[in-house]
Amino acid sequence: MSDILKISQEDIIYHIKISCQIPSLLEAIAARKVITETAEKVGITIEIAELQKSADNLRLANRLIKAEETWEWLQKHYLSLDNFEEIAHLNILSTKLAHHLFADKVEPFFYAHQVDYTSAVTYEVILDDEDLALEIFYALQEGEISFSEIARQYIQNPEIRRAGGYQGIRKRSDFRPEISALVFAANPPQIIKPIITPKGSHIIVVEEIIEPELNEQIREKILGDLFTNWLKEQVNKLEIIAKLENDINFSSPPVEILNKAS
Structure with a gap:
């Protein structure tokens, strides 16, 4: 050839x-x-x-x-x-x-669908062991351990681990439905009780709920x-x-x- x-x-x-x-x-x-x-x-x-x-x-x-x-x-x-x-x-x-x-x-579309543009600032750790996730959740509530310590210990991805489990600013559609319902019902700053999904047990800290504004973006x-x-x-x-x-x-x-x- x-x-x-x-x-x-x-x-x-x-x-x-x-x-x-x-x-x-x-x-x-x-x-x-x-x-x-x-x-x-x-x-x-x-x-x-x-x-x-x-x-x-x-x-x-x-x-x-x-x-x-x-x-x-x-x-x-x-x-x-x-x-x-x-x-x-x-x-x-x-x-x-x-x-x-x-x-x-x-x-008009924005105000009719305003809830879809609400965002949340969250941190997350996913564990395979449900009992361990629940134990850590209560330890967090009691102040016996910090979320950053858990992130360093249990998050495998190096970049997410270094960021302390930070997930960024995410809209409702970015979350699984069962997670979204609890995240946007939270009263920040709040640690949500472990949520079970096929991925594992999610321990989530909701740092802030951002109400949408009709900006240029x-x-x-x-x-x-x-x-x-x-x-x-x-x-x-x-x-x-x-x-x-x-x-x-x-x-x-x-x-x-x-x-x-x-």
Whole structure:
């Protein structure tokens, strides 16, 4: 085999077919068409300054600081400068369409689902022995041992152990349901009685419950979710028909293959 491997367009399409990626690609293509056609219908336009900013954000997202880095990235992905501009254009078009459709729906959605955005600051140790977990829980309550001591002794992961079992700021959806119910019912700072799950016995310290505020980060997250859900609904309404060369005719499938499959 030579050092140079030449791959044709037919090879690429064939690989996409046999790796079963055609459906996801068709959905992505349909989504792009929905965005462009809807934006045109509602009269969304892109200014040169907006396109430039979108291109700058695209370079930043891919850590393309220098011109040669951008050129190498384009070559790696078989893109032209026009393709790069098209990507930037679609990005800003999607953003502006999302704001056009849902900017006024973000705040009502947030207050209707405010409980989902409440967060908790927790520390956690998971033990295999339920009796030991209960014994440690009572020792913690009596002040006979500190949580950091337990973390150093029972947490295997080095980074989590060094952080004293700190789990960060987590939303309700980040917890198992049986844990979430108790964590968000806690009165911080509070040590929760061991919770049994398939992972083991969880000893959790709830340090703080953070009530949500509609900041820019949450606003953009809600806007993005609303737009993504809308886009999926629009694509699902479409009957997508793709015409590929040498398409297989499924009107009379090989009987022996179907028999083996069944």
